[in-house]
Amino acid sequence: MDQLPNLGREQEMLSVMGLNSIEQLFSNIPEDVRRKTPLPLPEPQSEEEIWRDAQHLLGSNIHLDSRPSFLSAGLSRNFVPTMVGMLATRGEFLTSYTPYQAEVSQGMLQAMWEFQTMISELVNLPITNVSMYDASTSAAEAITCAVRVHNKKATQKDTIYLSELVPPHRMSVIRNYIQGSGIDIKILNHDKNGHLNIDAASIAKGSCAVYVEQPNCFGILDEGLLQLKEQIGENTALIVGVDAVSLGLVSPPGNWGADIVVGEGQPFGIGPTFGGPIYGIFACTEKYIRQMPGRIVGLTHDTNENKAFTLTLSTREQHIRRHRATSNICSNETLIALMGAMHMALLGPEGITVLAKRVAASTEAAKKALSSVKGVELVYPESSVFRDFVIRIPGDSEKAISFIDSKGVIGGLPLSLWWESHSSCILVGCDERTSESDISLLVSAIKEWVKEVEN
């Protein structure tokens, strides 16, 4: 209740208007839709009480930094530079709205234009928007965007091809987003190494789009994807979902024919934060710019010929084009993208390379250590991996994860949560902060589990 500057001054303000009761202002609400009883909610609290309750409730959670953790599955247990939170939450940034009035919003506009540039450099594509909600809605809207661009010339009309290793939560988002456009989803299979069957992928030629992930949800880096664009041809969009950090080491999809690149921006800028707010990356070639979703900042000048920035191409958007808009997106994740920009700028070209190497090193070290445990096997031993990899363990993976949990280690994701057929598999996730001691604690816990199952 301490948020109302005019509390206690109601009569003073009402009398200016010739009124004597606030209720008069609500007289246009008919009796039959009036609420008759007070809201059955608790007493108002002071800031101090709210802080106490927040500390108690959130303090009862077990957080990733309190123990060794190998749970990633699309989010990163990153370290965000201290500067990022401090600068991004300056009130001028934090409490601004979409920069409709460019003259008083140059700061955020420029920061987003810089963000666009840094993402474009990272993925090697010329156009980037100022963020989508997350990697999954980015992927979904990339698909509908590609269908709008390619459907006219497509020989397989209203058809797109998805890798079978799109994780189920993302597949679900995609299905929700595209079902209204009558788009038919066809599946591209992977081989026993987890690689896309590249020769069979030419079946997608003439469709509107192909969506694959590099690395895929099992962490596998697939060399064959470098040939995918040749297989599907110019008139089918190649959409690639990326692990943004991997691009510090791995060839950006723009180099191997990707038309649209999407992915999770979260590793740059914000903690895993229980899955949100995070931000989706969306970058594309010029061909898609007029059909792409989301906001975009352009360089221009003011009436005195000073350099200036503004939102541009808004004729694609819902507030202008209404039901013919390219997307319904209005609120996006700009503030989180700002945090991402700050983080990327601090890393710089050398920093992103080191960061990617740290993740690759942790992944390799963990993989090596676990593969030497008797009873544990790598499901894709021949494949290169980044951040995540899959192990098969004796017994049920959910029970194994609970057991490992009881030893004080968050062991990864039991893959039965994604696919029932993978009930003995665990997705082990590493990151730049994974230490050798974390790995040895995981190894000991899994050894104990193996012993437990054998007995």
Place this chain on the structure above:
Amino acid sequence: MSDIFSFNGSPNAGWSQPKPILSDSEVMATIPSSMLRDSPPAWPRASEPELVRHYTWLSKRNFGIDTGFYPLGSCTMKHNPRVNERIVNLPGIDRMHPLQPEHQIQGILSIFYEMQEMLAICSGMDQVTLQPVAGAQGEFTAMRCIQEYHRERGEGHRNKVIVPDSAHGTNPASASMCGYDIIEIPSGVDGRIDLDALQSVLGNDTAAMMITNPSTLGVFEPDIAKASEMVHSAGGQMYYDGANFNAIIGKTDPGLMGFDAVHYNLHKTFSQPHGGGGPGSGPIGVKEHLSRYLPSPLASRRERTKDDPIGVGDGYWYSWITPEMTIGKVQQWHGNAGAVIRCWAFYRRYGRELERMSEHAVLNANYLRFKIMNPDDEILEKIHAMPSDGAPTDFVMHEFTLSMIDMKDKVGVTGKDIAKRLLDYGVMAPTLYFPMIVPECLMIEPTETESKEVLDKFAKDFLNVLTEDPEIIKGAPYTTDVSRVDEVWAARNLIVRHPGHGIEEN
């Protein structure tokens, strides 16, 4: 100006981090050489001191609620309590993964459950999901649930969604993304629903009507119950756009008005900071018959048994549940949890007194409208042309619209010119040219967190603008970081990334 790409210092001057836990050659051997990146991205090479100064400089070129009055209609730009930011830095939210097992996330689940319950109570709905991350995604999610509801009942042929011409653009865009055809109906002359127009488009192809109440004109729709009844009689569902929920909490609710589904803009009503355009949070609430289609999972609870761990100590054990006929996911995790927690902290500040919040939002809007529309004679004489009400009504709710058409006709000054001139007075401009049915529209929403003095000053400044030399107004703004920005040039040239290190200074 400060240009981030002009920083190109020593590779060693950047932010430091620990070394990889394996040697360089071991790391490089993990990736096939054909897949390696040739050269790193051309990001700036900057040190922390340089970047702190760069971003501080940028922040000073940006206007937020903290900077000054922000009467951006429909956006509910209220103060953002700072303890909320402190709370979301706690590791119990910042360092949490959405796939952690339930016993590790009891605190978050309890807050989710409390928020679901609170939002259901305030809106007269039966079940709430917190998953949608923006108002538009909430609309989309609810329309997907309605779509599945019709399909399951064998009425999948219902393919029309009705929206008033005063609706937010997201309404038709969201319904269209679900595959619906949109029927736009004109508002009556007073800005309210034209029931005859509504009746004429209802039929056995009606899937739903989407409407916000109070309307985008800031006017409460007195015929809303009648409209709901008509849509329901035709077999359609009623969808409430909660963009204007700040006006009505505790006074009425969408359930009482006959709605079946509603979205909440937590970033408006419950103060998640907008941060330059997001994040938002757009939970939806539905009546019982739609709850089985909601996205999964939802937070649930049962009484704790003696075998359960202690949990949060309130006697309950919290868990996820999946609605029976769920549409699946709209966001890949559990929505913008950080926003939900900020908004939980905000709501706790009011509790059962949330009604006071709405009262003050409405009080401030009416007060400001009165002050603008009733100038002293001395000022009135000097004003070129008074604004007219976007909708004729005795009282407005939380916002109001003004048409500046007479200024345009009389002295050639547009709504946009006035908006730009207001920037020189140190305030954010109102929402411009929305709703589209009001000519030369300015939409003003002061919110409850502005003092009487701020409102008095804004009314005075606003009226003063209307007395100024039209040429001065048309050339505004003058005191901002840049003068009026050429948007047309930007759209024609589309320079959407830095063309190289150090763009030429003009």
